[in-house]
Amino acid sequence: MRRLKVAIMMLMMIVVLQKAVAQQDNELQTLTDIAYTHLDSASGLEKARQLFSEAVKRDNLKYQAKAKVIEAKYELTRCTADEYQDMVRPIMQWLREKGCLDDYYHVWIYGILEYSKEGKYLEANNLTNDMYEQAVMDGSEYGQQGAFRMKGTLNKARLAYAQALQCYYQELDFAKRSGSNTLFACYYNIGVCEAMEGKLQQARKSCSEGRKYASKPNVLAAFDVLQAFIATMEGRMKEVDSLCNVTKSKAYMLDDEVGEMWHYVSICQQWEKGRHSESLKDISEMSQKRQKQIMPAYWLSQKKYKEAYQARRELDLYADSISASFAALDMGQFTQRLKEQKLSKDNQQMRAMSIKMYCIIALLLMGTLLMVLLWRNAHQKRQAKFLKAERDAKNQFIREMSHEIRTPLHQISGFSQLLVEKHDELSESEKAEIAKTIEQSSNQLAELLNNVLKQYNNKSWNGSKE
Secondary structure, eight states: HHHHHHHHHHHHHHHHHHHHHHHHHHHHHHHHHHHTTTTHHHHHHHHHHHHHHHHTTTHHHHHHHHHHHHHHHHHTTTOOOOHHHHHHHHHHHHHHHHOOHHHHHHHHHHHHHHHTTTTTTHHHHHHHHHHHHHHHTTOOHHHHHHHHHHHHHHHHHTTTTEEOOOOOHHHHHHHHHTOSHHHHHHHHHEEEEEEEOOOHHHHHHHHHHHTTTTOOOHEEEEHHHHHHHHHHHHHHHHHHHHHHHGGGGGGOOOOOHHHHHHHHHHHHHHHHHHHHHHHHHHTTTTTHHHHHHHHHHHHTTTTOOOHHHHHHHHHHHHHHHHHHHHHHHHHHHHHHHHHHHHHHHHHHHHHHHHHHHHHHHHHHHHHHHHHHHHHHHHHHHHHHHHHHHHHHHHHHHHHHHHHHHHHHHHHHHHHHHHHHHHHTOOOHHHHHHHHHHHHHHHHHHHHHHHHHHHHHHHHHHHHHOO
């Protein structure tokens, strides 16, 4: 009987303690929500520090880490990406020392996204590579998955949606293997890229699959916007209107990227109602990249095909300029790896030779080592000069050819498509003019290719003689 009473008392104490812990967690979560709500003001930072202080008193490491993440996010609202890196270094160090690796990589991802938002894609790419290497060493599944996502985000930012899809597929596979609870984000990003690639049926499937893993209101709202975006591209405007009516009350939940997609859907609704001039004001408020993406559709909605073709050409040139930056980065990294491998191989050979020669005679080793060091220095200088010249020549060739070839190709493609799709609407004089333009562009392209081949053969002959 006595033992039963003791057991009952212990059980009651456990229940009371559990309620106390739950109450404390609720209080800390309330502080967390308030801090997030006021991220763009000093009061948000004050609440984050208050949250940290309370979490320290209650020895709650989880909410201490949350407070640090909120503080890092606050810094994003008032500084550049470069400044952010300096500001959050102590925060990241604290999170790492406390073993809060998921939060540590969460703060790291903020920096990558900020670089991408500022258009500093090379810095964002380097930071992503560093994060992936560190995550592999740490064995952090969150960090590795985040690196795949950031690679996809960078490709999406430079309008390379096919490459972005490959990265997001990698992230999805990794997330499934590791049992991640962020599968909804994988499917959302995949759906966006599939829609931008014109794979609308696949995009609908991805959107539907992602909803199965979504539970938070803001995530469900994002899928509503994605579904409306897909419906817009399919011309299902009744479905778009229905989804927009549902989403209007949730617009405040949308982040920047989803908000831009919502903005695009709203503009398409204006076109459907014939309010093209009014939509220009909304388009002007979008980022430069989004404006270039939307203008071809703007002109097509008015059946102004010449302006649509010009807008599409400007969009392609803009995408090429971003891709050129990444191509230069890839070439630089490839060259650097070759140099490092060559240097490593040379060092291994020299160490083996030095050990063997030292066993024979120390004096001969010193002389030989000095000669080898001098040779290596001269060799590296020549090699570096050769690689730089080769890289510069390749980059120059790529830039010139991309610019020269794309112009006649766009003219042939654009006017051919116009001739096929609008054949019955064009007059005979317009058809003749289009045919003449296509012929001129074809001749221009043929002449350009002949000149390139002739120049290449001359260079190859000269190179073989030398």
